[in-house]
Amino acid sequence: MWATNLKVVGVVLGTLALYTLIANKIPQVQSEVPQALTTRAPNLLTDEKGTGLIGARCGKREPGKSCKQYLFESLDNPTAYVVPGYQPIMPVMTKQLSPQQIWAVIAFLESQGGTVDVSASDIPAAGAGVASGVSPGPAGPGLAGGSTDPQAIIQAAGCLVCHKLDGQGQVIAPDLTHVGSRRTAESIRKKVLDPTSSIAKGYEKLAGIMPKTFGTMLNAAQLEALVQYLAAHK
Amino acid sequence: MNLRRYADHPFWQAVGIVVAAYAVIVYVVPLLPGSALVPKSVVLQYMATVLVGVLIYVSDNEERWASFREPIHAALVEPRLRLVRAGLLVAVPALVGLVAYGQVRTTVAAPPNLRSIHPAPPAEITFRGKSITLTGLDNPLRQHPESTPAYTAEGKRIYYQNCLPCHGDHLDGQGHYAAGFNPIPANFQDNGTIAQLTESFVFWRVAKGGPGLPREGTPWNSAMPRWEDFLTEREIWSVILFLYDQTGWTPRTWERSQGGAR
Amino acid sequence: MPEALLLLQAAADTSHAYGEFPLIGARAAVWIAAEVHLMFAAFVLGVPMFAVVTEAIGIFGGDERYDRLSKEFTRLLLVAYSATAIWGTILVFFLATLYPKFFAYLLAVFAPSTWVYAGLFFVESFTLYLYYYGWDRWKKGRAKVGHWTLGILLNVWGTIVMFIANSWLTYMMTPPRDITPSTDPTTIKLWHAIANATWMPINVHRLIANVVFGGAIVGAYASYRFLAARTEDERAHYDWMGYVGNFIAMSALIVLPFAGYWLGREIYQYDQSMGITMMGGFMSWLWVIQAFLIAVLFLTGNYYLWIGMGRIPGAERFRPYTKWLLVILVLGAIVWGTPHTMIADSKELAAMGGSHHPFLGALGVMSAKNTAVNLMILTTFLSFLLYRRANTRPVVPWARTGTLIQGAMFAIAAGIVLFYGIRGYFVEAIVRIGFSVYQVLAVLACILCVTVIDLLMARGAQSLGAIRWGKMPPRSQYALFILAVTFTWLMGLMGFARSGIRQYWHVWQVMQDTSAYAATPALGYAAKMISLCVLIFLSLVAFVFWLGGLAEKSTFVAAAPGVSPGTRGAQHVGH
Known part of the structure; x- marks a missing residue:
């Protein structure tokens, strides 16, 4: 009886092994995800669903908004006009780029199928219009006009785009609500100045996303205020 | 009439079919007009199919199966076939060794690899x-x-x-x-x-x-x-x-x- | 930092959308759960179909053994049924925890159907309990017919349950065209989502495939019991049961390609690029493997029949022909397996002038393959016919003419198949595709007409002696095992093909797979997964069978004096 059982098992395993072997002997081709589809945002430089390039359609997107206004608001407050079918995941670009850069981008987008009407006069006006506008560099006055109110700093630096703090913000990056119980003030300071110095467990894939520019964007008083504020979150 | 006896014996029939199939695939097919040599992978595939067919032929009937096994059995036990047995004992491991050598030997030729000639086009x-x-x-x-x-x-x-x-x-x-x-x-x-x-x-x-x-x-x-x-x-x-x-x-x-x- | 931004978007997009499973990963976990669940489901849907048929033969033919056989099938069902439910539950939990966003989407579209599904499953279980446990109580007269009706109901519930589940997965493949990524899933009309392009083709395809699968597994069960049998009677009974299982599997298999063809057409019609991915893109090699498996099925199935001729008095008359059938099958398998694009090293490529062989390449195209497979189907049918006729000599006066007509039909069908096969080389692709329909119709018509003539001719045929059931060498039983493993594996492979052509979409062009497992794996990996699933399934099935053996040693009935067991059985089922 055992001989029969073993033979049956042998026949079954042998057949399975043969099929697996043959399937592994032939050339192996994986079907990869096309690069273009790994980003989940509307394509601005193609004829999106027959509506034309972005420069041609930006003026028609919102009634009463000129192309320039629409693009600026989309960069300043991305959640204002989310295209149906897409997730509201775009970071606030005015916190990442200087007004000059923002307006350069707008001019470029307008040039794609439309006419560029950005002029030099837009830039200071925009700078005044955006309280949180940032000029990166050591000469800058610091974020949020140099305020040492930690909440204003967090607001201006855009921390909550990724982090969660006291029930607000996103969960892409580690939750900061109890960061004080995990890290010392020393460690938090180091982390803000050099985000790649240590990566929280489970977030290795996202290493390198946190901007390395906070050291130049905050002044010393602001940095210290922020670090102490976070360290107190136990 | 000795030859006749061999031609009727399932074992030698099987050997004959396998050898003939190999000869046809490797030597005759390339000679056909407009043909070319058959790649090794295809030869292997065809020969495996033929071999399975031959095994089915010799074993789908009790009588034939018994007489097919007879020479194999004889070669393994009969005293008068000691030389054949010794020869097999050398030849079979040597063959396996040769195949293994052929598999692992390094060559300058690029390994056979499949590319899809006509991949699916984008929309x-x-x-x-x-x-x-x-x-x-x-x-x-x-x-x-x-x-x-x-x-x-x-x-x-x-x-x-x-x-x-x-x-x-x-x-x-x-x-x-x-x-x-x-x-x-x-x-x-x-x-x-x-x-x-x-x-x-x-x-x-x-x-x-x-x-x-x-x-x-x-x-x-x-x-x-x-x-x-x-x-x-x-x-x-x-x-x-x-x-x-x-x-x-x-x-x-x-x-x-x-x-x-x- | 553009790549960082991309990462950020991807992260935001996928946060809360996917879970992680230790060691093997989320995809492999869902894969195993779905595959094993499906195999059990196919088993518990396929077996009731012929349990009911065999019970009917028992009732209306008055043969007690069929009733016992039917009950033995049903006993296997009971445990297999709970295994199906367990694996289904595992699948649902895995989906809900590992693919929560996608699962929520599906539920949003299909919620009401899941309630119906659960309800029907409940009803189906209780019908099964009644059917099995009521077997001996409702044994006579009208009660027996009522019992048989329960069996029919069991099939009806099972089929509806499968149709509902099919609608979910066909929706993933071919969502109706008006549904876009921005469509709110809760606004999609349920029936609109259910009645999508591939729903009916999949329903039919799976219905037939379940019969094939159930037959193959029952065949394997019988062959195991045959090998383990201690008495001649037991051996005879299980030899017969194995034959019946194999017969059911092979005859349903012959129609399966047509259902598959319909499914393929629907996929092409729905989205041509999906069709090209399936037949010519990264999956093209899958069909070479499939061809190999089908060749194994044909050869093994015929082999079993030919060995079986050894136990039939009178079969000697047909023995000389089987080797020519074998020659056709081997040549067919060679053509059927010839790859269009050959694996070759650079020297061979240079000699061939490309990876298409200048001569053999002609065998690698669809014309040749359709011809080969149709001829193989005809040959297998001829094997069955010889097997059936082996034991009898027709007595009707027109027997000779009838045989000649049958022969002519085979010749005509083969002629039509060959004609269109060769003609296919000289016409353009669209016309060529149409040809395969003619080939298929010729083969089907031949099978149908020849069977009818054969039935008429077998009336009152003179027997050449009883079939010696049980007089089978063990090799034949191992052939049944190979058949069962191959059927199961083939099911896994075709499932991979069906599911894999969606590539990086959960729902084709509606919901994208943004998980770490979005890329569709190569065939080698898929083959390992399929083998693993088959192994899990077969081990569990072996356990189920063992349980069945524990409960009741076996259900064979000792032969009535003078009648060898199964003789009449083969006559009935063989039709």
Whole structure:
């Protein structure tokens, strides 16, 4: 009886092994995800669903908004006009780029199928219009006009785009609500100045996303205020 | 009449069939007109099929199965066949060793590798910044039958200026430079290339060339240039017109209403 | 930092959308759960179909053994049924925890159907309990017919349950065209989502495939019991049961390609690029493997029949022909397996002038393959016919003419198949595709007409002696095992093909797979997964069978004096 059982098992395993072997002997081709589809945002430089390039359609997107206004608001407050079918995941670009850069981008987008009407006069006006506008560099006055109110700093630096703090913000990056119980003030300071110095467990894939520019964007008083504020979150 | 006895014995029949099949596949098939040597992978596949068939033949009948096993059994136990047994004892391990050696031996030749010659095309491509939907697309130059000869003549000129060095005078992929390439240039006369494809597929391949091949088209990088950098859309379409005209193939047509192709 | 931004978007997009499973990963976990669940489901749907048929034969033919056989099938069902439910639950939990976003989407579209599904499953279980436990109580007269009606109901519930589940997965493949990524899933009309392009083709395809599968597994069960049998009677009974299982599997298999063809057409019609991916893109090699498996099925199935001729008095008359059938099958398998694009090293490529062989390449195209497979089907049918006729000599006066007509039909069908096969080389692709329909119709018509003539001719045929059931060498039983493993594996492979052509989409062009497992794996990995699933399934099935053996040693009935067991059985089922 055992001989029969073993033979049956042998026949079954042998057949399975043969099929697996043959399937592994032939050339192996994986079907990869096309690069273009790994980003989940509307394509601005193609004829999106027959509506034309972005420069041609930006003026028609919102009634009463000129192309320039629409693009600026989309960069300043991305959640204002989310295209149906897409997730509201775009970071606030005015916190990442200087007004000059923002307006350069707008001019470029307008040039794609439309006419560029950005002029030099837009830039200071925009700078005044955006309280949180940032000029990166050591000469800058610091974020949020140099305020040492930690909440204003967090607001201006855009921390909550990724982090969660006291029930607000996103969960892409580690939750900061109890960061004080995990890290010392020393460690938090180091982390803000050099985000790649240590990566929280489970977030290795996202290493390198946190901007390395906070050291130049905050002044010393602001940095210290922020670090102490976070360290107190136990 | 000794020979006759062998010819009737299932064991020697089986040996005979296997040897004959091998001879036919490896030596006779390449001799047929217009044929070429059979790749090892295919020889292996055919021989495995024949071997299974032979095993079925000798074992689907009790009597035949018994007499098939007889010589094997005899060679293993009978005293008078001691020499044969000793010979087998040397030959079988030597054979296995030889095969194993052949498998692990390093050679200078690139290992056989499969690339998909005609990978699935994208639904649309961007040609010089302009979106072109490939699905359902036919050669726009065919819309005016009266001017087709003119377009074909233009395509011929463009072919001879650009494609000739690799794809050859006869459109058979035997141009002067062809021997230097792996993969070798496509043979348009073959019934397996443009004859099987829609014109939009050919357009995609000409426009995007080797660099535009999806992963299935690798590992060997095709040397075909991205012709969109050198030719206009109309020029490519007219070359395609010329290819079909010259080879006599008709492009595969799209089926909207009924579907179902293999 | 553009790549960082991309990562950020991807992260935001996928946060809360996917879970992680230790060691093997989320995809492999869902894969195993779905595959094993499906195999059990196919088993518990396929077996009731012929349990009911065999019970009917028992009732209306008055043969007690069929009733016992039917009950033995049903006993296997009971445990297999709970295994199906367990694996289904595992699948649901895995989906809900590992693919929560996608699962929520599906539920949003299909919620009401899941309630119906659960309800029907409940009803189906209780019908099964009644059917099995009521077997001996409702044994006579009208009660027996009522019992049989329960069996029919069991099939009806099972089929509806399968149709509902099919609608979910066909929706993933071919969502109706008006549904876009921005469509709110709760606004999609349920029936609109259910009645999508591939729903009916999959329903039919699976219905037939379940019969094939159930037959193959029952065949394997019988062959195991045969090998383990201690008495001649037991051996005879299980030899017969194995034959019946194999017969059911093979005859349903012959129609399966047509259902598959319909499914393929629908996929092409729905989206041509999906069809090209399936047949010519990264999956093209899958069909070479499939061809190999089908060749194994044909050869093994015929082998079993030919060995079986050894136990039939009178079969000697047909023995000399089987080797020519074998020659056709082997040549067919060679053509059927010839790859269009050959694996070759650079020297061979240069000699061939490309990866299409200048001579053998002609065998690698669809014309040749359709011809080969149709001829193989005809040959297998001829094997069955010889097997059936082996034991009898027709007495009707027109027997000779009838045989000649049958022969002519085979010749005509083969002629039509060959004609269109060769003609296919000289016409363009669209016409060629149409040809395969003619080939298929010729083969089907031949099978149908020849069977009818054969039935008429077998009336009152003179027997050449009883079939010696049980007089089978063990090799034949191992052949049944190979058949069962191959069927199961083939099911896994075709499932991979069906599911894999969606590539990086959960729902084709509606919901994208943004998980770490979005890329569709190569065939080698898929083969390992399929083998693993088959192994899990077969081990569990072996356990189920062992349980069945524990409960009741076996249900064979000792032969009535003078009648060898199964003789009449083969006559009935063989039709």
